[in-house]
Amino acid sequence: TVQLTIDNKPVVVKKGITVLEAATSAGVHIPTLCHMKLDDLNIENKPGGCRICVVEVEGRRNLAPACCTEVAEGMVVNSHSIRVINARQTVLELILSDHPADCLICAKSGNCELQDMAHQLGIREIHYKGEQSTYREDTSPAIIRDVDKCIMCRRCEMMCNEVQTVGVLSAINRGFNAVVSPAFEMNLDHSVCTYCGQCVAVCPTGALTEVDQTAHVVRALSDPDKTVIVQTAPAVRAALGEEFGLEPGTLVTGKMVSALRRLGFDYVFDTDFGADLTIMEEGTEMLNRLSRFLEGDESVKLPILTSCCPAWVKFFEHQFPQLKDIPSTARSPQQMFGSIAKTYFAEKMGVERDNLIVVSIMPCVAKKYECGRDEFKVDGNPDVDYAITTRELANLIKLANISFDRLPNEDFDMPLGESTGAAVIFGTTGGVIEAAVRTAYELYTKKPLPKLDFHELRGMDGIRQATIDFAGFPLKIGIAHGLGNARRLLEKIESGESEFHAIEIMSCPGGCIGGGGQPYHHGNAEILKKRQMALYQEDSNKKIRKSHENPFIIQLYEEFLEKPMSEKAHHLLHTKYFD
Ligand code: HC1
Numbered sequence: 001t002v003q004l005t006i007d008n009k010p011v012v013v014k015k016g017i018t019v020l021e022a023a024t025s026a027g028v029h030i031p032t033l034c035h036m037k038l039d040d041l042n043i044e045n046k047p048g049g050c051r052i053c054v055v056e057v058e059g060r061r062n063l064a065p066a067c068c069t070e071v072a073e074g075m076v077v078n079s080h081s082i083r084v085i086n087a088r089q090t091v092l093e094l095i096l097s098d099h100p101a102d103c104l105i106c107a108k109s110g111n112c113e114l115q116d117m118a119h120q121l122g123i124r125e126i127h128y129k130g131e132q133s134t135y136r137e138d139t140s141p142a143i144i145r146d147v148d149k150c151i152m153c154r155r156c157e158m159m160c161n162e163v164q165t166v167g168v169l170s171a172i173n174r175g176f177n178a179v180v181s182p183a184f185e186m187n188l189d190h191s192v193c194t195y196c197g198q199c200v201a202v203c204p205t206g207a208l209t210e211v212d213q214t215a216h217v218v219r220a221l222s223d224p225d226k227t228v229i230v231q232t233a234p235a236v237r238a239a240l241g242e243e244f245g246l247e248p249g250t251l252v253t254g255k256m257v258s259a260l261r262r263l264g265f266d267y268v269f270d271t272d273f274g275a276d277l278t279i280m281e282e283g284t285e286m287l288n289r290l291s292r293f294l295e296g297d298e299s300v301k302l303p304i305l306t307s308c309c310p311a312w313v314k315f316f317e318h319q320f321p322q323l324k325d326i327p328s329t330a331r332s333p334q335q336m337f338g339s340i341a342k343t344y345f346a347e348k349m350g351v352e353r354d355n356l357i358v359v360s361i362m363p364c365v366a367k368k369y370e371c372g373r374d375e376f377k378v379d380g381n382p383d384v385d386y387a388i389t390t391r392e393l394a395n396l397i398k399l400a401n402i403s404f405d406r407l408p409n410e411d412f413d414m415p416l417g418e419s420t421g422a423a424v425i426f427g428t429t430g431g432v433i434e435a436a437v438r439t440a441y442e443l444y445t446k447k448p449l450p451k452l453d454f455h456e457l458r459g460m461d462g463i464r465q466a467t468i469d470f471a472g473f474p475l476k477i478g479i480a481h482g483l484g485n486a487r488r489l490l491e492k493i494e495s496g497e498s499e500f501h502a503i504e505i506m507s508c509p510g511g512c513i514g515g516g517g518q519p520y521h522h523g524n525a526e527i528l529k530k531r532q533m534a535l536y537q538e539d540s541n542k543k544i545r546k547s548h549e550n551p552f553i554i555q556l557y558e559e560f561l562e563k564p565m566s567e568k569a570h571h572l573l574h575t576k577y578f579d
């Protein structure tokens with residue numbers, strides 16, 4: 001251990017930690033801007049660049065950035081001397097000197113860490129004049145880069161390069177023109193960006209935001225000729241409440257349904273129905289491949305990889321084209337839902353395809369891109385018309401003056417609103433494979449599962465593995481969340497170092513609960529864990545917890561699809577991947 005003094009308080013801490021960590025453990029708050037750390041996820045940004053966290057260390061001539069100064073025995077730290085406060089204010093004024101002052105209409109207003117810092121440090125005047133000479137890029141289907149607002153904190157760069165290993169973003173140019181950008185200031189849609197949105201999730205300002213489609217949704221809702229239906233992704237219900245001041249981890253499923261009904265949607269359905277359907281198709285595909293493999297069919301490739309995460313799909317299409325025949329061909333729940341809505345449901349209701357608008361509420365920005373992919377359109381008409389994020393939904397609810405916290409709990413509409421506990425855990429890392437195991441086990445062994453909770457598949461470690469006993473057959477499972485972890489797992493498979501039968505991959509740290517469209521976590525990993533617990537809680541509260549027992553899924557196969565992997569199911573629920 002090391003003993004030091006922070007603001008006259010004696011503190012004993014572990015050797016090797018930073019002054020910032022030591023101060024936090026002693027209850028001393030040192031303001032930070034570029035620094036961000038997600039505990040337990042191995043994610044940290046500490047370029048020491050912004051200098052907001054400077055402190056005075058006795059005996060040193062220069063102020064030291066607390067986020068990257070290691071503690072030392074006997075160190076005497078002053079975190080709020082006049083000299084420190086002056087330096088912080090000057091640094092912030094310099095950052096603000098070339099930042100557009102359009103807070104009133106900025107997409108990030110109210111959630112901006114730069115705005116908060118200006119408030120916290122009492123900035124009332126900016127004594128310096130910088131130049132604004134960059135640009136705004138809005139050609140991507142998912143992400144807007146308002147590059148004027150970039151403060152060079154490098155969080156997005158760290159997420160894209162170190163955590164996701166996509167490597168699209170890096171710092172370019174100098175002086176006032178310095179920004180984080182794709183190479184040659186190319187637009188994101190010309191790069192290998194996956195639209196995972198993790199850069200958006202951590203951007204402290206309005207430099208990176210989602211493409212806002214709420215206006216399209218409002219237009220559709222006010223068109224009397226359209227039937228407008230909505231589906232809600234599993235992870236949304238575990239986070240939406242945060243936008244209305246509720247504790248992270250508060251489940252708001254019933255209030256969310258009420259709010260959507262009050263917004264004017266004709267039917268409020270659930271992506272979880274699509275998730276149950278995905279399990280039927282993907283689980284069957286997995287068992288088919290497995291049995292052919294066990295019979296010695298050498299043309300069969302294992303492991304099967306999950307394919308419900310669009311950023312992951314785009315990632316392997318760009319980065320592992322040689323592996324594109326191992327992911328499941330099952331479409332994502334969002335797309336299965338859209339496809340069934342615009343065929344089975346539209347027929348049932350007697351609504352023309354063109355007059356049915358499908359909106360989805362997603363924790364994700366890549367879902368905007370996914371619903372625009374050509375293979376998910378029929379004669380140019382998309383199966384899912386608009387995907388809006390959890391944050392965009394919150395904005396719509398506020399715009400409509402709905403008092404969210406006073407809403408009653410309401411139920412989803414039927415039939416596409418029925419779902420199981422297996423579907424709801426899709427929203428957290430490990431959940432998709434746990435849902436698949438619950439169904440695959442019973443189909444494979446023809447016996448009821450002895451237990452429904454697979455704790456061995458849960459958790460937050462970036463790469464996890466477990467062996468599940470399928471009545472004598474050891475099914476080997478891998479799980480990765482975050483694309484960098486996915487890459488490491490795929491490399492192990494390619495080198496023959498690891499052998500798995502099935503692998504779940506989700507692009508975002510934590511899975512969809514940590515998606516780029518969720519309420520901002522501002523670097524607090526506890527929020528992600530609470531959302532995860534909320535989904536497991538919803539699962540255990542559900543009457544039906546296995547996808548193959550969803551009565552409306554059974555009915556859908558009886559009335560329309562025949563059986564999993566039938567020709568019709570293949571046409572409507574499966575896809576192929578592109579180089
Ligand atoms: Fe997800 Fe999925 S779990 S991808 O994370 O498979 O976005 O929540 O909707 O489609 O169901 C997201 C979440 C979501 C799909 C499902």
Ligand code: SF4
Nearest residue numbers: 160193194196197199
């Ligand atoms: Fe990188 Fe993901 Fe952002 Fe694209 S969306 S730039 S892949 S972090």
